[in-house]
Amino acid sequence: MSKIEMTTPLVEMDGDEMTRILWKMIKDELLIPYIDLKTEYYDLGLEHRNATNDQVTFDAAEATKKYGVAVKCATITPNAARMDEYDLKEMWKSPNGTIRAILDGTVFRTPITVKGIEPTVRTWKKPITIARHAYGDVYKGVEIKVPGAGKAELVYTAEDGTQIKELIHEFDGAGILQGMHNTEKSIRSFAKSCFTYALDTKQDLWFATKDTISKKYDHTFKDIFQEIYDAEYKDQFEAAGIEYFYTLIDDAVARVMKSEGGYIWACKNYDGDVMSDMVSSAFGSLAMMTSVLVSPDGYYEYEAAHGTVQRHYYKHLKGEETSTNSVATIFAWTGALRKRGEMDSNEALARFADKLEKATIDTIEEGTMTKDLALITTLENVNVVNSQNFIKAIAEKLS
Numbered sequence: 001m002s003k004i005e006m007t008t009p010l011v012e013m014d015g016d017e018m019t020r021i022l023w024k025m026i027k028d029e030l031l032i033p034y035i036d037l038k039t040e041y042y043d044l045g046l047e048h049r050n051a052t053n054d055q056v057t058f059d060a061a062e063a064t065k066k067y068g069v070a071v072k073c074a075t076i077t078p079n080a081a082r083m084d085e086y087d088l089k090e091m092w093k094s095p096n097g098t099i100r101a102i103l104d105g106t107v108f109r110t111p112i113t114v115k116g117i118e119p120t121v122r123t124w125k126k127p128i129t130i131a132r133h134a135y136g137d138v139y140k141g142v143e144i145k146v147p148g149a150g151k152a153e154l155v156y157t158a159e160d161g162t163q164i165k166e167l168i169h170e171f172d173g174a175g176i177l178q179g180m181h182n183t184e185k186s187i188r189s190f191a192k193s194c195f196t197y198a199l200d201t202k203q204d205l206w207f208a209t210k211d212t213i214s215k216k217y218d219h220t221f222k223d224i225f226q227e228i229y230d231a232e233y234k235d236q237f238e239a240a241g242i243e244y245f246y247t248l249i250d251d252a253v254a255r256v257m258k259s260e261g262g263y264i265w266a267c268k269n270y271d272g273d274v275m276s277d278m279v280s281s282a283f284g285s286l287a288m289m290t291s292v293l294v295s296p297d298g299y300y301e302y303e304a305a306h307g308t309v310q311r312h313y314y315k316h317l318k319g320e321e322t323s324t325n326s327v328a329t330i331f332a333w334t335g336a337l338r339k340r341g342e343m344d345s346n347e348a349l350a351r352f353a354d355k356l357e358k359a360t361i362d363t364i365e366e367g368t369m370t371k372d373l374a375l376i377t378t379l380e381n382v383n384v385v386n387s388q389n390f391i392k393a394i395a396e397k398l399s
Ligand code: NAD
Pocket: 073, 074, 075, 076, 077, 078, 096, 286, 287, 303, 304, 305, 306, 307, 308, 309, 310, 311, 312, 323, 324, 325, 326, 372
């Protein structure tokens, strides 16, 4: 059998711990036998990040700008314990944060739905994708614990010295204060990434803020989205038969709970933080959640939403059996391969991605799954397998 050819390499970012083990198994069992796999390889494993003073992370992000599509394995974000464990020169920053800052992208998280792992919300039939604006608001907030009576003002000083001043509150006793900001540039990037991804996946886009209460701050988000939609996306949305829908955040939450799913829900930073955990847990499992970073310039970086599954890795190192779910990591690869196929008009590659996803879903729906899914499935008499045998079962179905 001849292998599927690739014309442009994928940017491949390897990672850490258990997901690094799965990464190799996925390539060996599910990709290399079928594809003449071309990748530009960057080792984002913590040891190599440390050896290169994290330069490898910057290089990988730049390569993503060059080629347009990347696939990333989960990586360790160092903390104090990791400093000792890996004898690090510095507490290197989160690679995802570094890459996101360079690509200026928005992260879209989508649950992988299968029969037998049913959402907690009865009406949800299709996945709900959450897009979180990952800049500013309360995450860059400045706070004061007000000690006692006094006047609080909001002051902006322009470069030429002119000022805009607003009274916040005349305190007659102790209290609290918070100042937060966002930038027009960041909101525009967020909006463009959302419209691009909605077109890309042919799904409606919902966006919600509290503009009735926040008449300047939240209203600016609403206005920027509407302006960009009208100027750049309206015609394309209509041609694709999809809709841009704006509503108040409380109305959005109520509608989401009664919807069938099958749309992208764009959220401001805090809403996205909170709602993505609600949506992902209601869909079943973190191990079944994919994630893609989409930049306003049209660069894509695919990964699993979960981390490196550290606990399983330590078991693996002791020679014990693990049953780690590789579905989200497989879907990171298929997402990247499909996108590469679309960009290069390589239909065979895009079709292979569809087939691998189908083989993965069929394997689970026919009752072969890892332990995390076996614990929550509504299927009976399931065949619980270890990490390796799950991938082998998919390989058998694929062949
Ligand atoms: P984790 O996602 O690795 O694990 C969280 C919990 O979910 C654990 O109980 C784990 O057993 C379970 N789980 C997650 N994925 C699973 C899978 N595929 N199969 C079975 N069970 C699964 O998160 P954590 O334990 O908080 O972090 C471990 C490491 O991962 C940390 O060093 C952290 O910095 C890193 N991390 C990386 C990313 C990323 O690269 N995108 C995201 C989150 C965490």
